[in-house]
Amino acid sequence: MEVSFSKEIESLRLGAGDTFHGEGILAITKALLQSGVAYVGGYQGAPVSHLLDVMVQAKGYMDELGVHVEACSNEASAAAMLGASIHYPLRGAVTWKSIVGTNVAADALSNLSSPGVTGGALIVVGEDYGEGASVIQERTHAFALKSGMCLLDPRPDLGVMTRMVEEGFRLSETSNMPAILELRIRACHVRGSFEAKDNLKPPVSTRALMENPAGFDYMKLAHPPVTFRHEKLKYEQRIPAARQYIVEQKLNELFDGKHTDLGIIVQGGLYNALIRSLQQLGLADAFGETDIPILCLNVAYPLVPEQVADFCVGRRAVLVVEEGQPEFIEQEIATLLRRRDIQTKLHGKDLLPMGGEYTVEALSIGLTQFASSYLPGPAVEEAKRWLAGNKDRREAAAKLTQPLPARPPGFCIGCPERPVFSALKLAQEQIGKVHIAADIGCHALGTFEPFSSGHSILGYGMSLASRAGVSPMMQRRTLAIMGDGGFWHNGLLTGVQSALFNGDDAVLLIFKNGYTSATGTQEIISTPHEDAKYNAADKSASIVHTNQTIESALKGLGVQWMRTVTTYEVEEMRRTLTDAFTSDFNGLKVIIAEGECQLERQRRIKPWIQSLLKKGERVVRVKYGVDEDVCNGDHACIRLSGCPTLTIKDNPDPLKVDPVATVIDGCVGCGLCGANAHAATLCPSFYRAEVVQNPKWHERLLNSFRGAIVRALQPA
Amino acid sequence: MKTKPITLLVGALGGEGGGVLTEWLVETARHAGYPAQATSIPGVAQRTGATTYYIEVFPVAMKDLGGKRPVFSLNPVPGALDALVCSELLETARQVGNGLASPDRTVVISSSARALTTMERMQMGDGRVDNAELLKVVQQFSKVHHVFDMNAIAKEAGTVVSAVLLGAIAGSGLFPFRREDYEAVVKSGGKGAEASLRGFAKAFDIVAKGKQQQDFLAQVMQPKAAQPVRSKSVHPTGIFPAQVEEMFGLGYARLVEYQGKAYADLYVKRLKSVLEAETDADPRGERGYAITKEMARWLALWMAFDDIVRVADLKSRASRWTRVQGEVKAGEDDLLKVYDHFKPGVPEFAAMLPQSFADKLVAWDRRRVAGGKQPWALPLKIGTHSVFGMLALRTLAGTRWLRPHGSRFALEQRMIEQWLQGVVQGTQRLWDLGHEIALCGRLIKGYGSTNERGKENLLHVLEHLAKGGVPAEAAAAVRAARVAALADDAGKALDATLVQHGAPPRPVKAVPIHWVRKPRGVAAADETNLKTN
Structure with a gap:
């Protein structure tokens, strides 16, 4: 991780009287410190990576406060960290991307929720749902329901979000339930401000150690027979305590409005979208003054039956605005109204979509129907015209163009993983198609054009495990692809160990780029050490080979067939893949595809080159190019690469019509173009140019002699 | 008092600094004393994917709000946007097509630059989306639009496109901030602020004065004027109609350069036979001699087929060296080394040998492949800047005289004649048929397997x-097949089209069998069953 968060770290130090300006997720980070958190853990993933990244980088300041920060190996280990709060009065927070992270953490969460906590336990999850999401569209809500955890869903205002962090700890302590704070993507990245408070040094901390462990208490174990008692505690004591706290501290907000016969119950996180939608219908002003009363659920679970009943009773109709499926909140409210025989009409998923993000437009479509029934008038008609206008414009625009090509994310320029997919494409041309179990990570970008490779993605580090049922049924061997991030997160145990134990015939390719790159190049156990970076004479060279932890782990487990290949050697990689697919060896075959993350390398190279140039030292810059008169315009090179800098331009030859390939600025000279030209026998149009800046005197001399002869040989 | 927030959606690609841009905007609002909020979904933006940033500013200064705080939306609202600003033309059109912009409200500011998507780049022919189509979308659904090349401005100013976007936003007068407010925030950025300000200022002026982009619009929306091309050599005139003259001149020059005058005269003879057929089919030239014109192009290109001699010649010219110097931006004092990647195989060498030798060489290579080896090829990395490299290339280029004696030359001529006959006969049956067959020349290009696939x-x-029996149907079938042949290199679409028009799919090629393994649980005796599968 060579991104610097120095500015963000400064804002963590703000105190009472200061105003914090910045991103939502950093505001949450600050609020953790204001709440006297004693330990923080987690596993990175958009959109909550920054929380942990900043804290890891702020190690000095965390030490000062006595806060322990741990970059956990996966979400399960992060969730298990909360075990500290079972016995001890320690406030702890962990973070990850949900739903995937919560799935991984589920076992620990169940075992944590059962005995309950003493110190406040807060789980900050990035609810990766809707536009921009990169995971399965499921709700975290279900976990809160099944395990008995509070679920905070604050409205996306920095002041409310930070308050809910503090309240979350207190709620957790009051109810003994762990609490989840869910933040949608746009709320994590919202830029706003709030009035800061002083950070609290935790009373028990790395600077104020506990003398003795807690006494033995069987009730604190998630073990029968006390688990039966725990189950009862959940509904007899904990949930009632939580409800009481929610009401007393007014965690849910009530916004009154003039149409007292109607009401809207909304998840806190959707409040702003709802207000904008009401504005579109002329039912709210710019400051959120609403005509229809709103109950804003900053705590989405548990609901407080009295609060909801009080809100509903006497109204003609109530609309529940709840994103995603199933509609847990609406169902609970329906049950509650029925049991109490409250005759208020209940709307929700009958008017609003069952799935998908509740954008302002999606909300407005439902809200317009709601208003049509209960508040007909010119404003509703106006809204209908607006919605119809959107539809008309979309249809008209679609007629003007062909369907526009998508632009999914792709491998970085010079990414060491791209050449492996080139080699894989070539190897399959030779030996036939193979089943490819893909995985989570940057290499999942190989599922997009031009590689379109991969048959399944079952979870982070799950590729090798996910082919266990396929390979015994298949004539050809199967391939499992895994990143080093996935390998350490999960793959080593679920995949490698299982394959070895069962004596499986399998091929595993591990991308060893040294970081968990897709989440922001965080470091892992196999990241090259600082001194390797420092000692490398050529700072531009990959140094991932200096850390052999993956290889030692595999050897230790008993892997017998293991090959390490530098990824840019396409021909060598193709040959190694073919070897693995055709070898007589019937056990697990592992190919380590070695090449350091290009992002990290570039962050290191740029300042290094700058400093060399400043000192007037020799620097060689490499760029690839295509001879436009030699290029055949078939673009086979692009189908084997997809590099953003390898693109096309108009054919300068007036006789030819198809565009030619060209290499644009930004090429980092990784060498893939040349390697592919050789491995795939592409057209001979590629050249590699080496520009020597500040050459030595003898180089200059040689060059002038050589240049004179070469020029004499060249025709115009 | 205006009580609606001003709304702005920014479309950008990952890595273009959209995050910095939103930070600048929020800071500028703070500097100017207005409430503002920005958000983004950068999760998918990484590595050049498309993404958006959304900003709202309340048009009343904080001090005049009496402590009240507006509630801002985190989502852009289709049809309720005041401005849409994008760094890439297709992304602008995408957002407009999504219904975000509306002609009664939205100012659209877009870069005219295209970053081509992988889908567009990877096609065998030309897969690029037409700029004019994209512009039409922008024009039709915006209140005002400004389109100019933001990339070029960023490059000129030595900065990134985010600074240019900021300048464009500021120049549009969308927000109630002064130019100084924006500049103060950029200045406080420290490193790179100077360059950012230069980019900012350029874009500001362009949008504020609404000038430059008109040129681009006019250029894209008007049909391309034919560029006069002068050929280097003197070609025989008066043989072909005026419409064909220019293409013929280019083709003639290409063949003189490729193999000499005699070969170019063969081209004239061949093209004449096409003209004769076309004149019969269309005596008054109502179709503008399109068949002859197309044949002037495709015949010249096929006759000047690419081989190692031609490549060596092209790569060793002085003009090429100058072009490379420009492309890699080598400075005056820098040394430039250029390495060329070649991988000639048996077919390339056999091409230069007489038929009998060539056959032997090819047979040897086939035996190798049948034995499970890779076809023989010689991967070379030749330093064109070196004396040895240049000498090698010039020597190879000097073997031009050998070309007509080689096996490939004879083969190509046979195939060219076959195609030529097809065009002539097709034209005699129906002009359209001849035209379609002539256009099939587009399928022939490149080297090695690409070239062979095209010819086959x-x-x-x-x-x-x-x-085919009915000429009009045959013409339609040829057209469909030509389009399909450019759809994928495996030829799936072509085979489907062939079958659809009642023709057999292309013959299956023999591929060596690679024996992979004996799966567990399958007895040795059963192995043979699997092998033959």
């Missing part, structure tokens, strides 16, 4: 579709 496809189409 063309000859297959010629054999099975061009001779």
